[in-house]
Amino acid sequence: MSINFNYWQARIGKPLIFALCLLPFLLLSFRLLNNQLGANPIEVFTRSNGEWGLRFLLITLSITPLKNILKQSWPMQYRRMLGLFAFFYVFIHLSSYLVLDQFFDWQEIWADIIKRPYITIGMSAFVLLIPLAVTSNRYMMKRLGRNWLRLHKLVYLIAILAVVHFFLLVKADFYWPTVYAVLLGLLFTFRLRKYCSLPLGK
DSSP states (O other), X not given: OOOOOHHHIIIIIXXXXXXXXXXXXXXXHHHHHXXXXXXXXXXXXXXXXXXXXXXXXXXXXXXXXXXXXXXXXXXXXXXXXXXXXXXXXXXHHHHIIIXXXXXXXXXXXXXXXXXXXHHHXXXXXXXXXXXXXXXXXXXXXXXXXXXXXXHHTHHHXXXXXXXXXHHHHHSSOOHHHHHHHHHHHHHHHHHHHHHTTOOTTO
């Protein structure tokens, strides 16, 4: 039996999920302003926002598998919002690096991009994410047609770059990068099974 989420989704669901998605940024900002992020607050603020961006990327990628598992279409109603929040947190992550860490020292920023592979990879992921964010609306979907689907498949490459960026960034403690890599691998496996038309149980 199909569950009718229309009223819940319109009146409660979307505002609630929007507030929950924004909550990590608000808490991090509050802790930064109140000097509660430890000895290196800017680094913690920057890295935490980047990690939330990666989380939202993975959550966005999990929407289609969730829809197929539940055999319900309602998760798709939140995919665009979740994807835009992924961009939002990545944007805050990059902005924190440019403004709070480097103070718009473009010469030093460019030197970082050249000599530090994790920054090069992170910048590449952000640049690729921009057209996805710009075209994540119904008007662009209609205008681009099938090309919209081709363009938005870049999200898988972006997720790979984000995980590699995180691995290279942490240098020592690989627990969370490994967790995210495993989750991404599972999502790729699900995608591959769907592409090959293989039942999940086989």
